[in-house]
Amino acid sequence: MLAKLSDPLEHADWVKQLLKIEFAINNSVNRSIGLTPSQALFGINQRGETVDKLTEYLDECISGLEGRDLELIRNSAQKCISRVQKYNLNRSKQVQKSAIEFKEGDFVVIKNVDTTAGTNKKLLPKFKGPYVVQKKLQNDRYVVRDIENAQITQIPYEGIIEACNIKLWKAKGNAIGNAGNTVQ
Structure with a gap:
């Protein structure tokens, strides 16, 4: 992300891009928890540089007050993590090959x-x-x-x-x- 956002001719501006990258990572849905890291930690998504009032209003209407119940959010994330771990374990067992055995004299x-x-x-x-x-x-x-x-x-x-x-x-x-x- 730093390489894409930084000016290719002037590499000194990479520090200025860190806040944008941090925001993008913290507000992108994580596959294993099914939420964004901001939702798991704070119960809400963070505001970015551009404040979109319509999106914020719709998010509040959809989530209501239960959207900020951190215990419920974290239990949901734990269930998602367990489901993804089981899937990954089964997938690795299916894909894993046993080593080929050679005999003396081969x-x-x-x-x-x-x-x-x-x-x-x-x-x-x-x-x-x-x-x-x-x-x-x-x-x-x-x-x-x-x-x-x-x-x-x-x-x-x-x-x-x-x-x-x-x-x-x-x-x-x-x-x-x-x-x-x-x-x-």
Whole structure:
């Protein structure tokens, strides 16, 4: 919001925009409580720079005196929060996937995380390998090492990798000896 409201040429005026941003946040309906933060705290919406008498009159007519009962408002907000929490829990259980399990001897590729400065990461292959799973550890981790007689570098690779950073290797053809195959 600061970037949108501040003058792009003069960034010193961002402090002047804080009150507008605070007002917008405090008077926007929050999904989890079904109210604005101002309603939950004070029982009413705050007045902005522009006072609209018609909107204020209609709000008073609709809400009446029960609109300022803070205990009722906060109990309603608590019920909304509980409902949203249950929804979020059910949704996360539906979407959550279990980790893929690999067996010892499976050929896998590892997510390519190149952190060297000056390299173009967009053009790098997403995975490197193939490697072989040597051992399964706790918490979905695996000991992965170079395939015998097919290592790419002079120093043999052996490392512990999480299951989320590994996938099964699909070779072009069925030749395992060519470790320079691209991963599909």
